[in-house]
Amino acid sequence: xxxxxxxxxxxxxxxxxxxxxxxxxxxxxxxxxxxxxxxxxxxxxxxxxxxxxxxxxxxxxxxxxxxxxxxxxxxxxxxxxxxxxxxxxxxxxxxxxxxxxxxxxxxxxxxxxxxxxxxxxxxxxxxxxxxxxxxxxxxxxxxxxxxxxxxxxxxxxxxxxxxxxxxxxxxxxxxxxxxxxxxxxxxxxxxxxxxxxxxxxxxxxxxxxxxxxxxxxxxxxxxxxxxxxxxxxxxxxxxxxxxxxxxxxxxxxxxxxxxxxxxxxxxxxxxxxxxxxxxxxxxxxxxxxxxxxxxxxxxxxx
Amino acid sequence: xxxxxxxxxxxxxxxxxxxxxxxxxxxxxxxxxxxxxxxxxxxxxxxxxxxxxxxxxxxxxxxxxxxxxxxxxxxxxxxxxxxxxxxxxxxxxxxxxxxxxxxxxxxxxxxxxxxxxxxxxxxxxxxxxxxxxxxxxxxxxxxxxxxxxxxxxxxxxxxxxxxxxxxxxxxxxxxxxxxxxxxxxxxxxxxxxxxxxxxxxxxxxxxxxxxxxxxxxxxxxxxxxxxxxxxxxxxxxxxxxxxxxxxxxxxxxxxxxxxxxxxxxxxxxxxxxxxxxxxxxxxxxxxxxxxxxxxxxxxxxx
Numbered sequence: 001x002x003x004x005x006x007x008x009x010x011x012x013x014x015x016x017x018x019x020x021x022x023x024x025x026x027x028x029x030x031x032x033x034x035x036x037x038x039x040x041x042x043x044x045x046x047x048x049x050x051x052x053x054x055x056x057x058x059x060x061x062x063x064x065x066x067x068x069x070x071x072x073x074x075x076x077x078x079x080x081x082x083x084x085x086x087x088x089x090x091x092x093x094x095x096x097x098x099x100x101x102x103x104x105x106x107x108x109x110x111x112x113x114x115x116x117x118x119x120x121x122x123x124x125x126x127x128x129x130x131x132x133x134x135x136x137x138x139x140x141x142x143x144x145x146x147x148x149x150x151x152x153x154x155x156x157x158x159x160x161x162x163x164x165x166x167x168x169x170x171x172x173x174x175x176x177x178x179x180x181x182x183x184x185x186x187x188x189x190x191x192x193x194x195x196x197x198x199x200x201x202x203x204x205x206x207x208x209x210x211x212x213x214x215x216x217x218x219x220x221x222x223x224x225x226x227x228x229x230x231x232x233x234x235x236x237x238x239x240x241x242x243x244x245x246x247x248x249x250x251x252x253x254x255x256x257x258x259x260x261x262x263x264x265x266x267x268x269x270x271x272x273x274x275x276x277x278x279x280x281x282x283x284x285x286x287x288x289x290x291x292x293x294x295x296x297x298x299x300x301x302x
Numbered sequence: 303x304x305x306x307x308x309x310x311x312x313x314x315x316x317x318x319x320x321x322x323x324x325x326x327x328x329x330x331x332x333x334x335x336x337x338x339x340x341x342x343x344x345x346x347x348x349x350x351x352x353x354x355x356x357x358x359x360x361x362x363x364x365x366x367x368x369x370x371x372x373x374x375x376x377x378x379x380x381x382x383x384x385x386x387x388x389x390x391x392x393x394x395x396x397x398x399x400x401x402x403x404x405x406x407x408x409x410x411x412x413x414x415x416x417x418x419x420x421x422x423x424x425x426x427x428x429x430x431x432x433x434x435x436x437x438x439x440x441x442x443x444x445x446x447x448x449x450x451x452x453x454x455x456x457x458x459x460x461x462x463x464x465x466x467x468x469x470x471x472x473x474x475x476x477x478x479x480x481x482x483x484x485x486x487x488x489x490x491x492x493x494x495x496x497x498x499x500x501x502x503x504x505x506x507x508x509x510x511x512x513x514x515x516x517x518x519x520x521x522x523x524x525x526x527x528x529x530x531x532x533x534x535x536x537x538x539x540x541x542x543x544x545x546x547x548x549x550x551x552x553x554x555x556x557x558x559x560x561x562x563x564x565x566x567x568x569x570x571x572x573x574x575x576x577x578x579x580x581x582x583x584x585x586x587x588x589x590x591x592x593x594x595x596x597x598x599x600x601x602x603x604x
Contacts, residue, residue, distance in 0.1 A: 003601075019342075021445060024522055026373040026506055027343035027436075029443045032334055040321075041329035042385040042433055044423045071328040083344040085387065085431045121346045125426050129387045131344055131433040134329075141331045143323060204328055220326055299305075 003120050010101045011084070017114035019081055028116035030081060036135040041071035047089065047125040057096045058103030059184040060128070065107035066186045067207065068132040070255040073193030074205040075141040077134030081116040082108070084130055087123030111190060140197040142259065147202035147221035151260035151275040154200075154267055156189045158235040159210055159256055160248025179237050186255040192268055196259055199267075203259035209297020210249040213258055215281050221260075224278030229285040233270040245285070252298045305422050312403045313386070319416035321383055330418035332383060338437040343373035349391065349427040359398045360405030361486040362430070367409035368488045369509065370434040372557040375495030376507040377443040379436030383418040384410070386432055389425030413492060442499040444561065449504035449523035453562035453577040456502075456569055458491045460537040461512055461558055462550025481539050488557040494570055498561055501569075505561035511599020512551040515560055517583050523562075526580030531587040535572040547587070554600045 007023050015023045019030035032038060045067075047053050051060050065082070072079050084104070088097065108115060113132060165183025167173045188205075196203050202221055206213045210232070218225045232245040260275050261267070283290040309325050317325045321332035334340060347369070349355050353362050367384070374381050386406070390399065410417060415434060467485025469475045490507075498505050504523055508515045512534070520527040534547040562577050563569070585592040 024447060025443075025445050026376040027341045027379070027443075029377065029438075030340045030342065031440060032340055034336065038332050038334055038340075039329045040332065040383075040385055040418055040433075040435070042387055042420050042431075044387050044389060044421045044431075046389060046423050046425050046429070048426065049424055074328040075331065077329070081342075083342055083433055085344055085346050087346060087348055087429060116342055118344050119346045119431070121348050122351055123348050123427075123429060124350065127348070127389060127425060127429045129344075129346075129421070129431045131342075131385055133342070136331075138333060141327075141329075143327050145326060 006120055010097055014105050014108065014115045017081065017116060019114065020116045023117060033135055035138060037138050037141055039072055039075045039077035039134040039136055039141055040131065041068055042129060042131040043068045045128040053091055056184065057100035061100040061103030062107040062185050064128050064130050065104060065111060065113065066188050066255060068130045069111045069113065069190060070188035070205040072132055072134040073188045073190045074203050074257055075136060076193050076197035077136040077141065078194060079111050079113045079132065079134045079190065081114040082130055082132045083116055084118035085128065086118065086120045087127030088120065089123055089126050092126050111188060137197050142196055142200045142203035144202055144204050144217050144220040147217060147223050147260040147275045149223055149275050149277045151201050152263050152271045153225055153227065153273040153275060154259050154261065154269045155233060155272045156192050156257040156269045158233045158238065159206065159254045160238045160243045160251050161235050162186060162253035163251025164238060164241055164243060166253065176237055183253065188255055189257045192257060195267060199265050200259040200261045203257060206254045206256045206258050207252065209252045211281060212297030215296060217258060218279065218281055224276045224280055224282060225273060226276055226282045227273040229283055229290060231270065231272045246293060250293060250295055250297050308422055312399055316407050316410065316417045319383065319418060321416065322418045325419060332418065335437055337440060339440050339443055341374055341377045341379035341436040341438055341443055342433065343370055344431060344433040345370045347430040355393055359402035363402040363405030364409040364487050366430050366432050367406060367413060367415065368490050368557060370432045371413045371415065371492060372490035372507040374434055374436040375490045375492045376505050376559055377438060378495050378499035379438040379443065380496060381413050381415045381434065381436045381492065383416040384432055384434045385418055386420035387430065388420065388422045389429030390422065391425055391428050394428050413490060439499050444498055444502045444505040446504055446506050446519050446522040449519060449525050449562040449577045451525055451577050451579045453503050454565050454573045455527055455529065455575040455577060456561050456563065456571045457535060457574045458494050458559040458571045460535045460540065461508065461556045462540045462545045462553050463537050464488060464555035465553025466540060466543055466545060468555065478539055485555065490557055491559045494559060497569060501567050502561040502563045505559060508556045508558045508560050509554065511554045513583060514599030517598060519560060520581065520583055526578045526582055526584060527575060528578055528584045529575040531585055531592060533572065533574045548595060552595060552597055552599050
């Protein structure tokens, strides 16, 4: 298909924001809200690496937006717009494209992101990228590197659900619709994220596994993080599958927020531990130390 | 290689701007200049589609930045920052990566773009994306759709050079270093582009061929464009290869600027025709009409 037909037929109907200029110009033009810091993130999703060719195109479209929006949430940012990189393999026919764009559009609407522009290309496998742009009060986007000893360590939502959903999608477990949805249609914690502005001392999103991501936050902040496994929030559905906190904390794809804040701050999330002087991650259960497992989560290779 | 090693070893040394936060956070954070419009573009380059695996990695890195910066030039924008999507195939080994990043870094320095962030992934073929962000005086970024009858039609630089350079790179012509460089290391017309702000009525960059891009500008603006082939600027090197204006105008990869402006405006570029009421592109040579060729330039397919 000619690139301009794809753009006109599928993408232009989503690009209704004035900044997109109807996808007709060389670039998007946006007048940002005055006096805000802007936040930028780009995440890729490659067929065979991040998803399978047999996965639902609509779910892939949703997840591309959700995983990127989760980065905005971790920076306490309000979503504004995005640019889509769409590398289409011959297998991604017109029906695939239509379903992908439908899922993408649902997520854009759900998370209040406007489609401003992007690029399309042919590609040997489906290769997706999304740049998301958001904004936050000046100086209030939390870093990973500024957790302070004495802070409380917080975690949003529940973890381990998406890992169980993945096992169900692979046929390794009998299906549960709610857990499958946690895998296929993650929800970035945007409202909670915005409440972190100026209150959290450090934040990041949990996408590779709680333990590995917590290790990264500890290293960046040069502090020790103490996590009580008994406090780790699990969903009733995960408990029904006898998921242990340790398994939940290494399963990945959660798109929850991990953050630190002074003890007097309260959030719609779960306190799971605290920040102390020192280094590394320290686990306890029933008041006793628990050794770190060998596998902390997902390490990406390139 | 672990993703974090690649980032630490090759990319972090380029990401010295404060907005990048050392590539350590979930996103980049930038305080934009007050009262400016922001301009965003994303272009992809896929191995086997936009370049060959045997091409110089440094040239690929340069061209990724240059082709994106050319979109900023067409919007009269000043470059600010960028996010890099780096999908690395097994063939792109450590030496390839180092040379790619060297060429990328040269172009970032040449065009005053800071590396703010991005993502890396493994990929079956090298798949590159770049989001560039720039800024312009409010309301002054030209569109493609606002050319006015009576305007002069302008073209920057010379065209056809990159097409000859490509033929040389393929071994179809004896090599000429200057023409090869025009193919491998295009120069976006950023200074000229900035001079368009508030003065050009419409603008775009010429990347697929002058005739096809002019046809797009005419269609977007619902006007007729008249081009005098005798006025088309050719380099002495292209003239030495007996390149005809018509061949130059359909060869692509020029990264020059095509724009319209009222007759009293002057630019460091060449007037090649004018805007009139009507539709389509109209060519003349030696004062007589010339029929449009069947091949106007490159039409992308996905």
